[in-house]
Amino acid sequence: MLVHFVQDDLTQAKGGPYPHISPVGAYDSARRRVLIFDVDREWYEPYWVPDRALLKAMAHPTTTFGRGGVIWVGRNPKKMQ
Numbered sequence: 447m448l449v450h451f452v453q454d455d456l457t458q459a460k461g462g463p464y465p466h467i468s469p470v471g472a473y474d475s476a477r478r479r480v481l482i483f484d485v486d487r488e489w490y491e492p493y494w495v496p497d498r499a500l501l502k503a504m505a506h507p508t509t510t511f512g513r514g515g516v517i518w519v520g521r522n523p524k525k526m527q
Contacts, residue, residue, distance in 0.1 A: 449482070450514035455503035456482070456495050465511040473497070 447470045454462030471481035471492055478497045484490040504514035
């Protein structure tokens with residue numbers, strides 16, 4: 447699962463908005479938080495964010511890319527035959 451979101455909504459980086467795509471590593475349903483495997487490794491290690499904060503960052507519109515969203519990546523073995 448990949449998420450498209452405004453990165454600075456979650457990281458408080460200055461100068462945004464920064465549209466960003468990174469994979470989700472895990473979801474902790476008990477604490478309602480999402481582990482983001484940020485691909486911007488020069489600046490960020492993986493980090494946990496509240497699920498509501500991620501949804502808000504995904505809904506944040508940007509001039510160039512609009513709102514974010516979710517991309518499901520997978521394989522359908524029946525179609526691979």
